[in-house]
Structure formats: C-alpha cells, structure tokens
Amino acid sequence: xxxxxxxxxxxxxxxxxxxxxxxxxxxxxxxxxxxxxxxxxxxxxxxxxxxxxxxxxxxxxxxxxxxxxxxxxxxxxxxxxxxxxxxxxxxxxxxxxxxxxxxxxxxxxxxxxxxxxxxxxxxxxxxxxxxxxxxxxxxxxxxxxxxxxxxxxxxxxxxxxxxxxxxxxxxxxxxxxxxxxxxxxxxxxxxxxxxxxxxxxxxxxxxxxxxxxxxxxxxxxxxxxxxxxxxxxxxxxxxxxxxxxxxxxxxxxxxxxxxxxxxxxxx
Amino acid sequence: xxxxxxxxxxxxxxxxxxxxxxxxxxxxxxxxxxxxxxxxxxxxxxxxxxxxxxxxxxxxxxxxxxxxxxxxxxxxxxxxxxxxxxxxxxxxxxxxxxxxxxxxxxxxxxxxxxxxxxxxxxxxxxxxxxxxxxxxxxxxxxxxxxxxxxxxxxxxxxxxxxxxxxxxxxxxxxxxxxxxxxxxxxxxxxxxxxxxxxxxxxxxxxxxxxxxxxxxxxxxxxxxxxxxxxxxxxxxxxxxxxxxxxxxxxxxxxxxxxxxxxxxxxx
Numbered sequence: 001x002x003x004x005x006x007x008x009x010x011x012x013x014x015x016x017x018x019x020x021x022x023x024x025x026x027x028x029x030x031x032x033x034x035x036x037x038x039x040x041x042x043x044x045x046x047x048x049x050x051x052x053x054x055x056x057x058x059x060x061x062x063x064x065x066x067x068x069x070x071x072x073x074x075x076x077x078x079x080x081x082x083x084x085x086x087x088x089x090x091x092x093x094x095x096x097x098x099x100x101x102x103x104x105x106x107x108x109x110x111x112x113x114x115x116x117x118x119x120x121x122x123x124x125x126x127x128x129x130x131x132x133x134x135x136x137x138x139x140x141x142x143x144x145x146x147x148x149x150x151x152x153x154x155x156x157x158x159x160x161x162x163x164x165x166x167x168x169x170x171x172x173x174x175x176x177x178x179x180x181x182x183x184x185x186x187x188x189x190x191x192x193x194x195x196x197x198x199x200x201x202x203x204x205x206x207x208x209x210x211x212x213x214x215x216x217x218x219x220x221x222x223x224x225x226x227x228x229x230x231x232x233x234x235x236x237x238x239x240x241x242x243x244x245x246x247x248x249x250x251x252x253x254x255x256x257x258x259x260x261x262x263x264x265x266x267x
Numbered sequence: 268x269x270x271x272x273x274x275x276x277x278x279x280x281x282x283x284x285x286x287x288x289x290x291x292x293x294x295x296x297x298x299x300x301x302x303x304x305x306x307x308x309x310x311x312x313x314x315x316x317x318x319x320x321x322x323x324x325x326x327x328x329x330x331x332x333x334x335x336x337x338x339x340x341x342x343x344x345x346x347x348x349x350x351x352x353x354x355x356x357x358x359x360x361x362x363x364x365x366x367x368x369x370x371x372x373x374x375x376x377x378x379x380x381x382x383x384x385x386x387x388x389x390x391x392x393x394x395x396x397x398x399x400x401x402x403x404x405x406x407x408x409x410x411x412x413x414x415x416x417x418x419x420x421x422x423x424x425x426x427x428x429x430x431x432x433x434x435x436x437x438x439x440x441x442x443x444x445x446x447x448x449x450x451x452x453x454x455x456x457x458x459x460x461x462x463x464x465x466x467x468x469x470x471x472x473x474x475x476x477x478x479x480x481x482x483x484x485x486x487x488x489x490x491x492x493x494x495x496x497x498x499x500x501x502x503x504x505x506x507x508x509x510x511x512x513x514x515x516x517x518x519x520x521x522x523x524x525x526x527x528x529x530x531x532x533x534x
Contacts (some may be wrong), residue, residue: 075498100505122489126484126488127484159472171465177452181452182453182474182477185444186489188444189444190441193441198438202387214474217394221391224391238440245523253451256454257451
C-alpha cells in the first residue's frame with residue numbers, strides 16, 4: 001500500500017485551526033509540503049493553504065489521493081470527519097491529533113490503517129511555535145503504521161514518544177493544569193494588577209523564572225510562597241483583599257500547597 | 268546623617284533565608300559587599316556570610332554601625348526584628364523586603380529613616396537568581412530615603428519601580444497567583460504523570476511556551492484549552508478521571524476561564 005518514504009509521501013491536513021496552522025507551517029519548514037488542506041471553513045482553509053503553498057478544499061470527497069491524513073479538528077467534530085475520511089480513503093494512514101480521544105475512534109469509523117499524532121503544546125494562530133521543542137506522542141494500530149507516524153513526527157521534532165490512549169488522556173489533563181490552568185493563574189494576576197493601575201509586564205521575570213526553575217527542581221522543591229511556608233497571617237490578609245472566584249481559588253490552591261508540603265516533610 | 272554614596276555605604280542584611288541569600292550574592296557580584304549578616308540561625312548566618320565574604324552575628328546589638336539595613340525575615344518575625352533594629356540604629360535607613368507588610372511597621376517601631384525594598388521574584392537557596400531580571404519595588408518615608416534605596420536597587424537590577432504599600436499588597440497577591448499558584452498547577456500535572464509512569468520532563472516545552480507567550484499576548488489572548496473552547500465533552504471526560512482537590516480545582520478554574528472568555532467576546 002504505502003510505497004513512499006515520508007519525504008515523498010502525500011500528506012493531507014484535515015483542519016485549519018491553531019494546531020493545523022502551526023503543524024502545517026512546521027512541515028513546510030521541514031521540507032514536507034502538504035498535498036492539500038481541508039477545512040469546513042473556506043476562510044481558514046484558504047489562509048493555511050496560502051501559508052503552505054498548496055491547494056485547499058472544503059469538500060472531503062474532492063480531496064486528492066494521499067498516503068497520510070492528519071486531522072486537527074475539534075473533538076466534537078472528529079467522529080463525523082473521521083467517518084467521512086474513512087469513506088474517502090481506503091488505504092491511507094489516518095491519524096488524529098486529539099489528546100483526549102482514544103485511537104479506537106478510527107476502528108469505529110471503519111478504516112484499516114490508523115493512529116494518533118498528538119503534539120502536546122499550546123497553539124495560537126498568531127504565535128508561531130518552534131516545533132522542534134514540541135513533544136509528539138504517537139500511537140498506532142500496528143507497528144508499520146507506528147513507524148510511519150514516528151518518521152513524520154521526527155521531521156518536525158526530536159521529542160517523539162510512544163503513548164497509549166490511556167496515557168495520552170492523562171497527558172492531556174496534565175497539560176490542562178500545566179498550561180491552561182497556569183495561564184488562568186496569570187490571568188487572575190493580570191486582573192488584580194489592572195485594577196491597581198500596574199502594568200502586567202512587571203510579572204514577566206517572575207513568570208519566566210517560575211517556569212525556568214522546573215528545569216532544575218521538581219514542582220514540590222520549587223514551591224515557594226505563603227501557603228508553602230504556612231504563613232497564616234499573610235494568607236488571612238490576602239484572602240480579605242479578594243472576592244469571588246479568585247478568593248475560592250486562593251483557598252483551594254493554598255490548601256493543596258499546604259497539604260503537599262506536609263506530606264513532603266513526612267517522607 | 269548619610270554621607271556616603273551607595274558604593275561606599277555600609278549595608279547590613281538582617282536575615283539569611285532564600286531572599287537574603289540571593290540578594291547578598293547579587294550585591295557581592297555588583298561590587299557591594301555587605302558589612303555584616305545577622306540571622307537568628309547561626310548556621311544560616313554563617314553560610315551566607317561565607318558566600319558574601321563578610322562577618323556575621325546572631326545578636327542584633329553586636330552588629331557594627333551601618334548606613335542601610337535591609338531585613339529579609341519572615342513576616343511573623345518582622346515586627347520584633349524591626350523593633351530591635353530601631354533600638355540599635357538611630358540614624359541608619361531601615362528597609363524591609365516583604366510584599367504584604369505596610370511601610371508603617373517602621374514608624375511604629377520608632378525609627379526615623381525607613382522604607383521598603385521589595386524584589387518580586389521566587390527565591391530558592393539552591394537556585395541562583397539573576398537579579399538583573401528582578402523587578403524591585405521601592406517605597407520610602409521621604410524622597411531622600413527613596414533615592415538611596417533606588418540607587419541601591421539599581422546596582423542589582425535595571426527594573427526599579429515606585430509602589431505604595433497598597434499597590435505592593437496587590438503585587439504580592441498577583442505574584443502568589445502567577446508564581447506560587449502556577450507552580451501548584453505544575454505540581455498537579457506532576458502528580459498525574461507520575462501515577463501513569465510518565466516523566467515530568469515531557470511537560471517542560473509546554474510550560475516554557477505557556478510562559479513565553481505572555482511576552483507577545485495578554486493572558487486572555489494566550490488562553491487555550493477545553494474550557495476556553497467550551498468543549499463540554501472533554502471537560503466531562505477529564506473531570507471523571509480526577510478526584511479530590513484536583514477535581515475541585517478543575518471545576519473552579521474551568522468556570523473562571525469560560526466566564527472570562529464569555530466576557531471577552533462581549534467586549
């Protein structure tokens with residue numbers, strides 16, 4: 001069925017959102033120009049096709065033949081898109097990029113060659129991502145398919161790992177905490193400073209250092225602050241200056257930090 | 268009273284914890300060797316004095332004469348230490364480094380020349396901090412004292428700002444969210460991966476990128492993830508894989524992100 005190396009293989013991106021845009025750009029940089037882009041939205045499809053220098057369509061059945069099709073659509077849209085792709089392609093290797101969707105979705109869609117290609121990163125269209133620093137987690141229906149996806153992944157990143165659907169599910173949740181929820185903490189800091197007329201920029205060295213510390217220390221070792229020290233006086237004072245969701249978050253996260261510090265001391 | 272420039276002034280560090288250690292090291296590097304170190308703990312005082320190449324004592328009354336005394340002790344210890352320093356020094360400029368303690372603590376301690384020197388950063392003894400990337404927030408009883416503290420701060424960092432006690436209180440809370448609570452989110456990710464036998468290192472590119480994005484986008488613009496997209500299917504799936512405090516944090520922070528996204532759309 002699949003007689004080309006990744007260099008010569010025909011790759012289709014089904015999706016033109018944040019992830020597809022960053023992946024498409026990275027593939028082109030790595031010398032792998034997609035054969036075509038599909039998206040439900042003509043505006044998105046045409047914008048990404050222009051970046052990649054390849055054709056696009058909004059009709060899955062109008063897509064050209066392919067060796068590998070990578071979907072990067074919302075989890076809600078995935079079952080329908082997977083079904084349509086399975087009907088259009090009988091021999092191509094179909095892979096999705098969703099952290100929390102099991103590989104089985106492809107078997108259920110009725111295709112033979114399938115897998116998962118999950119790049120764990122936060123993608124925004126307006127901020128180009130250096131894919132060489134993105135961990136990519138691969139799973140496939142069989143070893144042949146695994147190796148093809150691994151080969152493709154290695155074109156854009158040296159950090160390629162094998163992960164089961166269960167592991168990927170937890171990786172995705174861990175990413176929600178370490179990225180989405182960490183960013184929500186930045187957002188709460190932004191709100192507080194804005195109210196006092198202070199520029200958010202003053203927090204950047206602190207935010208950078210907090211992230212950089214983890215290259216040397218575990219999160220438990222890197223933890224600082226009133227809750228870590230058990231400084232009840234400050235915690236009461238700060239709680240009294242907060243309200244709403246921020247106040248609830250303060251109490252809940254502080255109790256997690258204090259509990260964790262107690263357990264670490266007991267070890 | 269104060270006839271020296273900062274270059275020649277006699278500076279004492281009262282405290283030998285994480286912050287004092289990083290500040291002392293930075294001052295030495297900047298060519299400003301402390302005149303002496305004081306700490307309640309002889310072990311800590313002697314360790315920092317060795318790093319700084321200066322004498323130490325555990326007895327405040329045995330401290331040599333000084334032009335500026337910077338305290339870096341716990342908020343709980345500060346009132347007592349401030350009282351002792353005010354009794355020992357009648358003419359020196361006394362400043363504390365606490366985010367959440369008002370400058371008034373010095374007036375209450377009965378001293379004439381006082382202020383606040385608040386470096387907003389996360390300090391661990393085992394990780395040296397590049398002070399040139401630390402924002403330092405200054406407040407003082409009068410302009411002469413302000414300029415002295417500003418001059419000292421500028422020896423170790425170009426990022427020196429004026430902040431009132433009220434602003435500093437909110438800066439400190441913002442730092443708790445952006446640093447201590449963000450780190451708690453990393454810690455929860457660590458727990459989840461550890462349970463699945465996955466190395467925490469795979470999260471580092473994501474954590475670095477999440478922080479790096481804020482140099483280009485506001486936290487609201489940088490926000491991604493299931494709660495931002497309103498992807499209820501994943502959110503229910505992920506909630507079902509969590510328990511305890513992590514589950515509560517998931518629900519609470521997701522609702523904050525969703526609410527924020529809704530408000531931003533309305534703007």
